[in-house]
Amino acid sequence: MPAIKSLDELKRVREAALQKKQMKATPGNIQVIVAMGTCGIAAGARDTMKSVLNFIESERVSGVTVTQTGCIGLCEQEPIVQVMLGDQPKVVYGKVNTQVAEKIMKQHVQNGQPVKENIIQI
């Protein structure tokens, strides 16, 4: 895909995204939260975040909010990712490298099945 640079182009992108969003009803609010304290960043949280964003872009996943949080006191489990699907309780994942992040996006965010082996109980 050629790079889009100007603001006019961005406006077209916006229209396209709006239309698609209206066509596809999103199942509630989906949030993916990457922990980005010093500990998280040192453990590779930026690559984890990049992997989440790449998945959204390449698989064209609409309606996901990606955000971040600081250190939650489990530095040894970093990078940590939390997933919230609608009203369901928050699922916390530990040691989320780029591969695990992709798995979480595919299995949990897209298909609603948590990735059991990486869940940490708090």
Next chain:
Amino acid sequence: MREIALHLLDIAENSVAAESKNISVHVHEDLLHDRLSASVIDDGCGMDAATAQQVQDPFYTTRTTRNVGLGIPLLKLAAEQADGNFSLQSEPGKGAWVEAEFRHSHIDRMPLGDLSSTFLTLLISHPQIDWTFLYRVTDINRKSRDFLFESAELKNALGDISLTEPEVLAFLRGTIEEGVEEVALQTVPA
């Protein structure tokens, strides 16, 4: 922490925590003077002079989960190890200005790293903040190349559409990656 870009991500998160509305991240590779400077400037809550000193100490932190805070001390150390210096200026209510400077050619200078990923991560994680990213390279012939990205105009153009819609994300990633690449020094692969 293996990259200056990762340090910048870390330091900018402090600015976010300080409830800033505007945050600037500047990187200047100055080959003419053999310096590399990286700074984060915010308009957040700031701190008094005593606190500004204390945060440079690894055994000071404001958080409650641990009694160490390593972000700023690590960057300070990285700069000082590469014939550089570190400064933190702030006043309560007036924001903060953090700058780390390195000798560009110093053998112990950390690589700049993946600046575009740092910019993209900050922008996506904190869409409420007006970000200014400036990456400048000055060559030995005094010519400068700039990449300037300001998120405010982008936000106006986008309105209520989330930055993480795939089309928007592709646009942002493309713009930032290409912009940084165009300015970046052509480094010889190791």
